Amino acid sequence: MTTTELMAAPSAPPLPDSPADRWRWLIRDGFTIARRDAIHWRRRPGQIVAGLAFPIMFVVLYGYVLGGSMSVAGGGAYMDFLIPGLFTMTMAFGVGDTIIGVNTDVARGVTDRFRSMPISAGSVVLGRALADMVWAVVNLAVLAICGLAVGWRWHGTLAAAGLAFGLLLLLRFSLVWAGIYFGLLARSPEAAASSWALLFPLTMLANTFASPELMPGWLGAIANWNPLSATVTATRELFENPGVGGNSWATENTMLLAVGWPVLIMLIFAPLAVRRYRNRSI
Amino acid sequence: MTSTAPAVVARGLIKTYGKTRALDGFDLTVARGAVCGLLGPNGAGKTTAVRILTTLLRPDGGSAEVAGIDVATEPALVRTRIGMIGQQTTVDDILTGRENLLLWCRLYHLSEREAQTRSDQLLEHFGLTEAGDKQAKHYSGGMRRRLDLAASFVLTPQVLFLDEPTTGLDPRNRNEVWSALRGVVALGTTVLMTTQYLDEADQLADQVVVIDHGRVIADGPPAELKATIGGDRIDVVLRDEADLFRAAEIVARAAGVDAEVEAQLRRVSAPARHRVSVLSEVIRNLEEAQIDAEDVNLRRPTLDEVFLRLTGRRADDSGETGDPADRDGEPVRTNEEVAV
Numbered sequence: 001m002t003t004t005e006l007m008a009a010p011s012a013p014p015l016p017d018s019p020a021d022r023w024r025w026l027i028r029d030g031f032t033i034a035r036r037d038a039i040h041w042r043r044r045p046g047q048i049v050a051g052l053a054f055p056i057m058f059v060v061l062y063g064y065v066l067g068g069s070m071s072v073a074g075g076g077a078y079m080d081f082l083i084p085g086l087f088t089m090t091m092a093f094g095v096g097d098t099i100i101g102v103n104t105d106v107a108r109g110v111t112d113r114f115r116s117m118p119i120s121a122g123s124v125v126l127g128r129a130l131a132d133m134v135w136a137v138v139n140l141a142v143l144a145i146c147g148l149a150v151g152w153r154w155h156g157t158l159a160a161a162g163l164a165f166g167l168l169l170l171l172r173f174s175l176v177w178a179g180i181y182f183g184l185l186a187r188s189p190e191a192a193a194s195s196w197a198l199l200f201p202l203t204m205l206a207n208t209f210a211s212p213e214l215m216p217g218w219l220g221a222i223a224n225w226n227p228l229s230a231t232v233t234a235t236r237e238l239f240e241n242p243g244v245g246g247n248s249w250a251t252e253n254t255m256l257l258a259v260g261w262p263v264l265i266m267l268i269f270a271p272l273a274v275r276r277y278r279n280r281s282i
Numbered sequence: 283m284t285s286t287a288p289a290v291v292a293r294g295l296i297k298t299y300g301k302t303r304a305l306d307g308f309d310l311t312v313a314r315g316a317v318c319g320l321l322g323p324n325g326a327g328k329t330t331a332v333r334i335l336t337t338l339l340r341p342d343g344g345s346a347e348v349a350g351i352d353v354a355t356e357p358a359l360v361r362t363r364i365g366m367i368g369q370q371t372t373v374d375d376i377l378t379g380r381e382n383l384l385l386w387c388r389l390y391h392l393s394e395r396e397a398q399t400r401s402d403q404l405l406e407h408f409g410l411t412e413a414g415d416k417q418a419k420h421y422s423g424g425m426r427r428r429l430d431l432a433a434s435f436v437l438t439p440q441v442l443f444l445d446e447p448t449t450g451l452d453p454r455n456r457n458e459v460w461s462a463l464r465g466v467v468a469l470g471t472t473v474l475m476t477t478q479y480l481d482e483a484d485q486l487a488d489q490v491v492v493i494d495h496g497r498v499i500a501d502g503p504p505a506e507l508k509a510t511i512g513g514d515r516i517d518v519v520l521r522d523e524a525d526l527f528r529a530a531e532i533v534a535r536a537a538g539v540d541a542e543v544e545a546q547l548r549r550v551s552a553p554a555r556h557r558v559s560v561l562s563e564v565i566r567n568l569e570e571a572q573i574d575a576e577d578v579n580l581r582r583p584t585l586d587e588v589f590l591r592l593t594g595r596r597a598d599d600s601g602e603t604g605d606p607a608d609r610d611g612e613p614v615r616t617n618e619e620v621a622v
Contacts, residue, residue: 009438010400012362013391025391032388036374043376043417109368116336116366118358119389 015118026123033127037101038134051097051135055090055143062086062209063150073211076242083143083152084164084235084243085208088228090139091172092203095179096196098132102183103192111184111277121277129176136172140165155240164238167258171231174262177269184276207232211243224250227261234258287350289314289441289472290335296343297330297496304330305341306496312441312474312489317467319483319490319504320476323589327496328476329369332443335474336366349440365434365442365471369449371426372433375419379410379429382418386433404432408462424455428462435466442466444475448482460485481582484508492592499592511583511591516554516561518568519577523548529573536563554580 016022041048062070063079072081105111114124154161186192205222206229212220223229233254237244250257290312297305305327312318322328333339335348337357346353349363374382383404387397405414408428413421418429427447434442447463448456463486467473477483483490484504492500492507500507508514516537518529526543530550533541537552537560544551554560557580568575583591 009435010392010396012437015358015362028391029389032385036377036385039381040376108372109370110372110374112333112338112368113366113372114389115338116361116364117389118361118391 012118022120026120026126029119029123030126030130033124034130034134036127037131041135052139052142054093055086055139056146058086058089059083059143059146059150066209070210071214072242073213074242074244077151079147079151080153080239080241081211081236081243082209083147084239084241085206085232086147087140087143087168087235088171088206088232089203089208090143091136091168091231092175092228093196093199094132094136094139094172095175095182096199097135098128098176098179099183099186099192099195100189101132102128102180103186103189106184106186107189115277121274125177125180125273125277128180129173132176132179133169133173136169140168152241154238156238160238160240164235167231167234167238170259170262171228174265174269177266177273180273181269181276184273202226203228207243221248224248227257227265230254230257230261287314288312289316290318290346290348290474292331292335292344292346294344295331295334295341295346297327297334297339297341303496305334305344308344308493308496309498310491310501312472314472315467315470316488317463317473317475317486319487320474320493321478321480321483321490321588322476322493323478326493328493329445330496331493332366332445332474332476336364336443337361338366362437363440365439367427367430367434367442367444367447369445371430373418373421373426373429376417378415378417379405379421380414382429383432383436387436390436392436400436404435407435407465408432422455423451424458427451427455427459431459431462431466435469438469439471441472441474444473446476446478449478456482480584480588484582492588494589494593507588511553511588513553513555513583514557514580515551515583515587516564517577517579517581518550518564518575520548520550521574521576525573526550528571529568529575532567532571532573533564536560536567548576553583 016025059082062082067078067082070078070081072078102111111124115121154164182195183192186195205219206226207223208228212223212229214220215223230250233244233251234257236242237254244251244254288311290310292308292310295305295308296303308327308331310318310320310331320328320331330339334341335346335353337353337360340354348360351360351363353360374385377385380401383401384397387400388394392400402411405411408431410425410429410432413425418426421429444463448459451459460482463473463475467486473486475482475486487504490500490502490504490507491498500510516533518533520526520529523545526545526548530541530543533550533552537554539552541550541552543549561578561580565575565578568578
């Protein structure tokens with residue numbers, strides 16, 4: 001190839017100047033970036049298997065190892081109680097993936113490279129969110145199949161079940177933004193990886209595995225107000241699974257909280273994440 | 283940008299991190315089409331300067347223009363005219379070389395057809411056509427750098443910034459990257475690169491800028507810098523410490539200036555402006571005086587010696603490394619001999 005041939009570079013499309021154009025670029029770039037992750041999954045099936053084995057392992061550990069000695073406040077089969085909790089836990093653990101993925105890009109200089117290019121901050125962040133949501137859907141599907149195999153059933157309508165899955169994905173979507181923010185904040189991939197240590201108590205201090213009514217009073221209150229508990233209770237209600245009880249404000253307004261918490265998390269972290277990405281002072 | 287406007291202008295850039303000033307009145311002008319080597323030890327402020335010029339960082343004071351555009355007021359426009367290659371390669375290991383380039387082409391908003399054509403062109407220009415469909419994790423260090431370079435040339439940038447492009451590469455890979463860089467200079471792109479290696483600046487740059495404590499302490503063509511610091515150096519390593527004094531006299535006479543003696547290394551060294559004539563005179567006189575030398579050689583001055591000459595102190599005893607950006611993942615290399 002001659003030098004002149006390479007010099008005939010395609011000319012850069014002008015920067016978008018209308019809001020509509022900006023949105024078009026945002027969506028398009030978001031998809032381009034998400035596509036990169038899709039190729040990663042295809043090339044590294046081992047990682048997918050490991051990622052999917054994780055929730056299955058929890059079904060076995062909690063359902064069979066601990067399940068025999070667990071009781072549900074108000075009665076009911078523990079498996080029916082457990083699976084909605086595991087759905088929510090899987091959504092929460094997804095933040096760990098987001099944090100590590102984002103931080104790896106920072107550590108490897110990919111984020112700086114993106115930032116030096118004429119693409120909007122929003123699209124890089126959106127690309128991450130899209131890829132993570134696809135992964136979340138896959139996770140939920142595997143866990144649902146696994147749950148059905150061990151005897152979990154939903155007793156409500158199909159529409160209600162659909163709504164339950166919608167709430168779970170809403171929670172995951174809101175947590176993506178927190179994950180992006182903390183991933184940009186973490187000083188090293190090692191620090192990012194240690195976020196798992198914080199996620200564990202966060203998912204345990206909820207009504208995921210045990211009824212708050214059976215916990216000491218102060219702990220039960222924390223568990224009831226845990227944002228994750230709202231989603232767990234709401235999905236139990238929609239699936240018509242046991243464990244929907246209690247008479248605190250939090251348990252009585254569970255639908256409101258299951259939508260309100262994620263919206264609040266998103267309102268806080270989406271601007272923070274985009275701002276942190278754009279930050280030109282550090 | 284008019285044809286006469288410089289490609290890069292920085293005026294009194296200041297950047298502070300807490301109490302340390304990473305940049306302290308940094309001035310720079312790089313002419314269009316030039317290759318500028320920004321030379322300095324860890325923490326001198328090189329990376330901070332590049333990050334400001336590539337719109338990644340906002341300065342606390344001063345102003346800068348790249349390709350004639352102000353980096354503070356129109357960062358988005360600057361980003362359409364520049365390429366930036368950081369200290370690490372941003373190559374995605376799991377993707378193939380071609381997929382990597384397609385990703386960048388799409389992010390520069392080429393149409394799908396343009397992206398395909400451009401990726402092929404870039405693979406060919408940077409000598410990666412054969413490896414194009416292999417995953418990048420199988421690439422050598424030099425190939426990865428070239429793929430990184432190729433990604434910066436989706437739209438031929440007016441100014442290309444490189445932060446220590448050959449750090450960590452072996453000599454063969456380093457040569458590979460150097461020739462690829464010469465290739466992009468031929469396309470008319472202005473290059474601003476940071477380096478800790480004097481010979482790298484010497485090999486590629488038309489302009490060498492030495493930076494220390496966030497300020498420029500020397501700026502000119504490589505020949506001028508070398509003249510300032512006395513050009514190449516001659517080293518004589520002796521078998522017997524007792525000969526040091528006599529050997530120092532011989533070296534000083536040949537070099538025309540006082541020689542430096544490092545007793546514990548049994549080494550005498552001095553600038554050797556007239557390389558070969560100094561070398562042969564020293565060897566002849568050592569033989570005549572029957573002094574047994576273990577080694578006699580000519581070499582480029584190290585960055586340390588450049589600093590000693592320019593600042594009166596060694597590069598590594600500044601006591602503070604002011605530039606957090608320079609510290610990231612970067613081993614301390616200031617004492618290393620410059621590879622020739």
